Amino acid sequence: MQQFDNNEHPHRRYNPLTGEWVLVSPHRAKRPWQGQNETPLHDHRPEYDPLCYLCPGNERSNGVMNKKYTDVYVFDNDFPALLQEEINYKAESNSLFQFKPERGINRVICFSPRHDLTLPEMEVTAIEKVVQEWKRQYQDLGSRDFINYVQIFENKGAVMGCSNPHPHGQIWAQSSLPTQVEKTQASLQKYYKEHNTSLLADYLTAELEKKERLVTENSHFAVVVPFWATWPYETLIVSKRHFGNIVQMTDEESKAFAEIIKRITVRYDNLFNTSFPYSSGIHQSPTDGQEHPEWHFHMHFYPPLLRSATVKKFMVGYEMMGEAQRDISPEKSAEILRNLPEVHYKQTV
Template identity: 65%
Template sequence: MSSSFNSKDHPHRRYNPLLDEWVLVSPQRAKRPWQGQQEEPLPNVQNQYDPKCYLCPGNSRVNGVQNPQYEGVYVFDNDFGALLSEGVTFDKTEDELFKTEPERGINRVICFSHDHSLTLPEMSVEAITNVVSVWKEEYQNLGRLDYINHVQIFENKGAIMGCSNPHPHGQIWAQLSIPSQVARTQQNLKNYYDKHGTTLLSDYLQREIGINERIILENEAFVALVPFWATWPFETMIISKMPLNSLLAFSHEDQVLFAQILKDLTVKYDNIFSTSFPYSAGIHQAPTDLESHEEWHFHMHFYPPLLRSASVKKFMVGYEMLAEAQRDITPEQSADILKKKFNNSL
């Protein structure tokens, strides 16, 4: 005899409309004992200045370029960028199985603060607002270049996310092509907009506000929530309440409110396991290809790897690499944990 389905106890799949893919949720697995790898939590950085740090003011970087004695936010072209700005000649072939095309772009590093010891949750709302303002400027200036069609703003925080320097910083990759995941998202957003005349995330956000089960934080302009289709244990997303398609549509008040919810969310992350919480985070917004993109709706993804403690992380291996994404604790459970964490800093 079959038992009645319960999303807290029974395996099930959830659909991600942004990527047109499914995630397997297995809540019963969260009860199993853990004997896997544990990461040592990193100690918090104490020094406001590190003479060996290539991002600190006045220090020389690996290529010999000296940073200015900057205060606040500082942006420079990545000394070892994954993209090059120079164009190249290329004879395109029609080979169906061995397709190649040159890629062109600009990589930049953005130091959030001159203070080596800080992370975003430890910065003031005013200081984070300055970061948001620079993000907006960089998106606008890079997007104006005739060969830049997409500007990706992101941050990798923590050594286990591949961050090689603890100085508070993020990156900007601006490129000719629309990257694969963004292109998939854009197509799904456009399909929905063409069908309904509203943005997918506007309708989704209204449903989430009505349910009020996965929402963590909310202010006048933004909502932070655990997506219904979240893959990572404590994955979250910040969505603008208005269907703004990029940072260019942000007023100064929007920038302040975005900075406030960024700070509150990242403080909650730090308070989950009383550690400086690692993550990869990035903004998704309209491409800069001169199209109007009414289908786009500003949002920011946070993908943290930690699962059970400051030393136990989630691995995407085996089934996840060969079949589809899978998670154990439900999005509702992780949202409940995040909601219960106060917004005060460690």
Template identity: 60%
Template sequence: MNINTVPHRRYNILTGEWVLVSPHRTKRPWQGKQEKRPQLDRTKYDEHCYLCPNNVRASGVKNPNYESTYSFINDFSALLSDTKKAEYNDGLLRAKSEKGICKVICFSSDHSLTLPLMDVMAIEKVIDLWQKEYLGLGAIEDINHVQIFENKGGMMGCSNPHPHGQIWAQSSIPREAEKKTRQQKSYWDKTGGSLLQDYLLQELDKKERIVVENKDFLALVPFWAIWPYEVMIIPKKHYQNIGQLSTDEKKNFAKIIKEITTRYDNLFLTSFPYSSGIHQAPTDGSEHEEWHFHMSFYPPLLRSATVKKFMVGYEMFADPQRDITAEYAAQALRDASNVHFSLDRLTVTEIVNADEIKVSETLTDETVNSTITKQ
């Protein structure tokens, strides 16, 4: 079977579910909705931003004058730490109370930055905070799962452009983590090995879906990817959670996060929207030796900076479906530059010309910034 031309289904080893792949549909014309290209905001400090240093949030609490990372309990938390245990049971109608803690993680004091525009050392500090929060929240009684995630861009429902992510820690184990625990545990019991580590070795052998790798991490488009340019970052060593990373491994984790997010932005010359999340072992007191932590990026852009693809129609009522193959997506990301387009003068010139803006042949930093801001 030629998986690059024939409609087929692919199996997700982490969830036990299938995705329909229809590579021939990439030839169809697009007459659907197209969004405006988002602008790159160069504002380092916004007096109206609830997340900038020294500003007062909607709750009336004032942020400290932080210089790098900063975390706090979400003022509008989806879960509350003082929720009492209770149940509702009325025949087929059932409900249980859910206890938890939701935190906001500010990546930087600079309002204008995103992960691809941060330096590696700054991203390392974000990872330091992720480690601290995962271990700290996970140690709390009744907190059995800690979910770290980021929604980047208004297209993904992000309510504030300041660089930040979230952590939701709760008493129950969510559905996605439960499925991945079951699949990894089944494989561990059968083979005595890590499911993702064995998958990683197979991908290293084939080299079809790998985007970038370094000494400690591999970034690839998974064989079973659902989102158009979905990427998974996997540590080469079998670690259950990010708290086990050494100093050198954290640096390489930061490097590969920066490289993937930079290639995302360069793919369509835009601040690439996505939802990313780190899946790691539950914090329910069990060892979970079967777990192999990983970070996933789910971006909706399909053909350009203005054409997106969300889960609708067939995907909502039947199975997930995608058009471009994982192999095609991996090649496109490999071909993208690892130098951010806003810092590449040649790329800026191309953007300027595309918008029919007349500038001098030699672009100054001021011209570059104003051009990108306009774009």
């Protein structure tokens, strides 16, 4: 009988944040760099686009004019997924058809007035302004009595459903805990009650000792490819200090957070010399007025690119019918990301 090798043999890995499993099949991608390396099409965009509804001073679809903003700009989403109005409703008597109205507020945050930039191409000082605005939005929206969770996220690239290339993200604040957040909270609470410590603090300590899945770090944050990663180059930013939400960051931590965002996103762009698509999002404590010592601030990056700028991996087939699956091991993808330069490829041409 062969001795198990996690870089050779198929196996399942447990995700302690959600209680789910992922199937890892590393033998299918022993040489992830072999084969398709198409030259990506470079997206040359102007600093200002008169037809872009997110550029400064331009008119949006509802007739509202954007301010002639010079750094970060936030406005209520013109096509919100959630509405603020309270609705009367009668619950369905059949438990198989449960529903309830959901209240919330959706906002758009433009990271920069420049149409041609993305986070990895922005200066750290400019990204820090985004972080400060995230703080203000979390505090403002979370203070409303009907808001119990504030989800900050970014969809980058058309392949991830982004309808406009102007650098921007979204903030969805709502009455209920979203499903993934609810799963995470249950896991964090269970671990905290059993160990009287943060699950992610203990996890990060172990990862920093092993270093095999560590991509980069600074004094306050570390980027790892999670042991349970599903997406090919999925990463997780975890704060080294245990705190629950972005408002609890010190000024020094805010700067370090901006820096670590730039460091991982530059690596992403450098991986295939293209503007790397991803969905990213911050997970932090609810805004329900309760104490949440179990929560530990972290940020997920879920990118779909696998072997080149055009070869993608989404959750299909077995992943939709069975469970999540990946070929390249988390350890291998961490090694590849770790060895990439921190200078953006456009600056080396």
